[in-house]
Amino acid sequence: QSALTQSASVSGSPGQSITISCTGTSSDVGSYNLVSWYQQHPGKAPKLMISEVSKRPSGVSNRFSGSKSGNTASLTISGLQAEDEAHYYCCSYAGSRIFHVVFGGGTKLTVL
Amino acid sequence: QVHLVQSGAEVKKPGASVNVSCKASGYTFSSYGISWVRQAPGQGLEWMGWISAYKGNTNYAQKLQGRVTMTTDTSTGTAYMELRSLRSDDTAVYYCARNVGGAFDIWGQGTTVTVSS
Numbered sequence: 001q002s003a004l005t006q007s008a009s010v011s012g013s014p015g016q017s018i019t020i021s022c023t024g025t026s027s028d029v030g031s032y033n034l035v036s037w038y039q040q041h042p043g044k045a046p047k048l049m050i051s052e053v054s055k056r057p058s059g060v061s062n063r064f065s066g067s068k069s070g071n072t073a074s075l076t077i078s079g080l081q082a083e084d085e086a087h088y089y090c091c092s093y094a095g096s097r098i099f100h101v102v103f104g105g106g107t108k109l110t111v112l
Numbered sequence: 113q114v115h116l117v118q119s120g121a122e123v124k125k126p127g128a129s130v131n132v133s134c135k136a137s138g139y140t141f142s143s144y145g146i147s148w149v150r151q152a153p154g155q156g157l158e159w160m161g162w163i164s165a166y167k168g169n170t171n172y173a174q175k176l177q178g179r180v181t182m183t184t185d186t187s188t189g190t191a192y193m194e195l196r197s198l199r200s201d202d203t204a205v206y207y208c209a210r211n212v213g214g215a216f217d218i219w220g221q222g223t224t225v226t227v228s229s
Contacts, residue, residue: 003156034214038157045207045222046149046157051215089157093214098171099145099162101214106156 004029004090004104011110017078020107022090023071028102030071034093037066037075040106041086049088050075077109085111114138116208116220123226124198132223134191134208141189142166145211148182148193150204151222158204162211163191198227 005023012018022029022037029035035053038046048057050066053073063078073092077084090104119133134146148160161172163182170182181194191208206223209216 032214036215038216040157045219046209046216047219048215048217051217052213057217087156091157091159091215095171098169099147099164099211100171101147101159101162103149103157103159 002102004092004102006088006090006104006107008105009108009110011112012077012080013112014080014082016080017076018080018109020075020077020088020090020109022073022075022092022104024073024092024102025071028092028094029068029073032093033068035066035068035073036091037064037073038089038091039084039086040089046089080111082111085109114210114218116210116218118206118208118220118223121224121226123228125229126199126227128198128227129194129196130198130225131192131194132206132208132225134193134220136189136191136210139210141184142186146182146184146191147209147211147216148180149207149209149216151207152201152204155204160193160206165191195225198225200227203227 037050040046053068054066087106089106094102115137142165147162163170165184183192208220210218
């Protein structure tokens with residue numbers, strides 16, 4: 001199973017909006033509404049930001065939103081803040097009868 | 113509070129095995145699956161496999177088949193991951209994470225495994 005494709009880096013100024021894309025295939029992103037997004041700061045464990053394409057867990061800012069079209073999922077962060085600078089990883093369910101997921105390679109967000 | 117607490121850092125020689133534990137608290141352990149995810153230095157996240165804490169059935173990433181075994185002890189609420197025949201490219205931070213649907217909502221703090229002669 002190949003990794004999902006993410007751009008290596010993205011940047012934006014405080015207050016701006018950015019979108020990170022995550023491209024998979026018809027066997028993973030395109031088949032299941034089970035795409036999740038994770039934020040990871042250096043030296044820390046990943047943190048769930050979006051599940052099931054667009055659901056925000058309790059405590060996650062509404063500046064984070066997710067969507068999907070075909071084989072591509074997207075994470076949008078609006079009103080960029082300095083603390084949003086981190087790596088972001090997408091993940092998609094890829095199993096059929098048993099749990100199996102695949103991660104994207106990660107995108108480094110720089111807040112200018 | 114829901115927590116996953118992992119065992120401490122390990123240093124192993126090539127060819128050896130490592131066993132990492134992940135103790136759950138604050139929820140009914142058998143109600144959720146547990147996945148193991150690793151991250152090599154400066155690299156991205158790699159899913160290693162999944163175990164149902166209820167039934168104990170597993171699914172491992174193809175590249176690790178034959179070298180990895182995941183188990184759980186429901187009496188203590190602990191998950192274990194054993195990786196055998198260690199190589200230098202197994203050097204990584206290893207995380208356990210609780211599965212909810214297709215996502216990972218709770219993560220352990222990570223266990224650094226260093227493979228070096």
